[in-house]
Amino acid sequence: MLADLDTPCLVLDAVRMRSNIARLKGRLAPLGVALRPHLKTPKCIEMARELMATPQGPATVSTLKEAEQFAAAGVRDILYAVCIAPNKLERASALRAKGVGLMLVVDSIEAARAVANHARAKGDAIPVLIEIDSDGHRSGVQPGDPVLVELGRTLQAGGTVLRGVMTHVGASYDSRGTSALEAIAEQERAAAVRSAEVLRAGGFPCPIVSVGSTPTTHFAKRLDGVTEVRAGVFVFFDLVQAGIGICTANDIALPVLATVIGHQKDKGWILTDGGWMAMSRDRGTAKQAIDWGYGMVCDVAGRPYQDFMMIDASQEDGILALREGSKASLPDLRVGSQVRVLSNHACATGAQHDRYHVVDGGPAVVAEWPRFGGW
């Protein structure tokens, strides 16, 4: 039972998780693209199996540790979606030598040369995607840049296999409203498709055209030319996604369970044992129209209290209070009462914990699923 758990801890609402997965899969089916779920969010093999089309994949990861952990559980089709550092190539090849179809990403001639030289030296025909910069937010080659063909040549000269292109439009997190979200999804699609066309014109077939972010996968009107989408945080959703308008608080599947440890009655504060260590330091809603501090507070059954939020945090203390100016009344929560706190960013909050306590809509904990961290 939830009441028996040592707090703070992560609760995973499996009903909401499955509904979130079904919603995205239902969206993608008519668009004719595959889902390559980003497993950097759950870092848990039980959840990977809920997300992937088959026990072998496809899957996306953000670290070689994730690739190794999921490979050990039987996943075979894995995209490591961060530009490869040369000193990671040995580890990548070791995994490939075990029969794992691990694909790497590059966005520079320098890295392409390193991968090509390594591939030749090891006799390992590593499949590679080129990252495209669809929004100026991070890494990647400019869409359609002629350097794409040069990258293809550099990679193939060493015996690696250029498999296509990938992009992630992080700018989608700053978009609001259906038409803006549709437009940024189209920007992401067009950047990838245009780059694939340049490569094909240069003689590279580009069977994979991979795009994705949780906002754009939920708002793309068309995905012509795209072969797969990647998304991660949709499996849990969080307050940032609710603020963008991708979900509501009732879809958020990953609350932190915390226990009331005291009050500062003069200030209208309720203190809990869930501080920033349990929530993470992510303050993603600070930049949104509604700032939730460190979280939105719900009762132990998951019903949000009106205007009740986690306004501040120490390492192991959370401070709960009504939103400034609220006319609501402070919930009557005695020392020892439990609350659920919905967090700003599920990827960051999840990473503070080593397991999920799975509930199926009720107060019973039906399973405990481990999650891993590290690199």
Next chain:
Amino acid sequence: MLADLDTPCLVLDAVRMRSNIARLKGRLAPLGVALRPHLKTPKCIEMARELMATPQGPATVSTLKEAEQFAAAGVRDILYAVCIAPNKLERASALRAKGVGLMLVVDSIEAARAVANHARAKGDAIPVLIEIDSDGHRSGVQPGDPVLVELGRTLQAGGTVLRGVMTHVGASYDSRGTSALEAIAEQERAAAVRSAEVLRAGGFPCPIVSVGSTPTTHFAKRLDGVTEVRAGVFVFFDLVQAGIGICTANDIALPVLATVIGHQKDKGWILTDGGWMAMSRDRGTAKQAIDWGYGMVCDVAGRPYQDFMMIDASQEDGILALREGSKASLPDLRVGSQVRVLSNHACATGAQHDRYHVVDGGPAVVAEWPRFGGW
């Protein structure tokens, strides 16, 4: 060697760590108070032994997991310095039954009753400190409040032992300049001492008067009436502490080692494999005079580059750039080069990792020390 490490990872500069410890111990000796180091920062037994006066303690912790881990390594004098949740009392008593001198904290009649009832039921004379609110920032009883005596009576009625008072002046993090820091240290001292006097007048001896925060332990001019100080982050220091003026960048002992994975030359960006997962989401310097983004960037030997900072982060990508308006030139860092990034908040950054790679001033890794997380 550092060059052989899988990045991102934590480097612990043992020379700086030992100098930071020696500095604080040298400060406290003439003031006649003991150090009860806060082990929530390192979460590592090897570091605990560097910090504690004896292998048995004294020590401060912020979770029962920390208490259990350090107790398993022989620590016996432990203060769990967060107000106790009633559902944690069984676990606390289980540790005490093994001979660990674990002390708990309360700040309300409600919690005091729960501890007293538990103590009576278990026949466990749990020693308890009362938390004092010295700055209005978190939990605690108002300094000198008559409820202190009532708390003492409630605790002793159940067979627990009131051992004294403790306070932490988190407001010290917002203080700047020697006189302000001395004043906030005196505010912390006075709040604790006055509360102990009220308790003594009510018939409670109060042998422990415990204060502490890294800024105040470094600036207190006198500590009359105080028996011990608690501090944690000083062992590593970080950019927030440098911003307050407690240390310089050259004292910071816990850089994150990261590897360059690409460039966006038009923008003057260098990308690394150290994103927010490696640094934490802590943006503590955002509220200070000099905002370092996610970190200050140094070369692999630890020398800071001029005006070079981590301006943004994805989960596993760091973006390095010169500070806006800087006349310095961008370091020539090829793909595969390593950098050290000093973080905003060592407690948060440390928690993202499971081990320390210890260096002794040079490029050789002389030890690997595990650290734990969780609750």
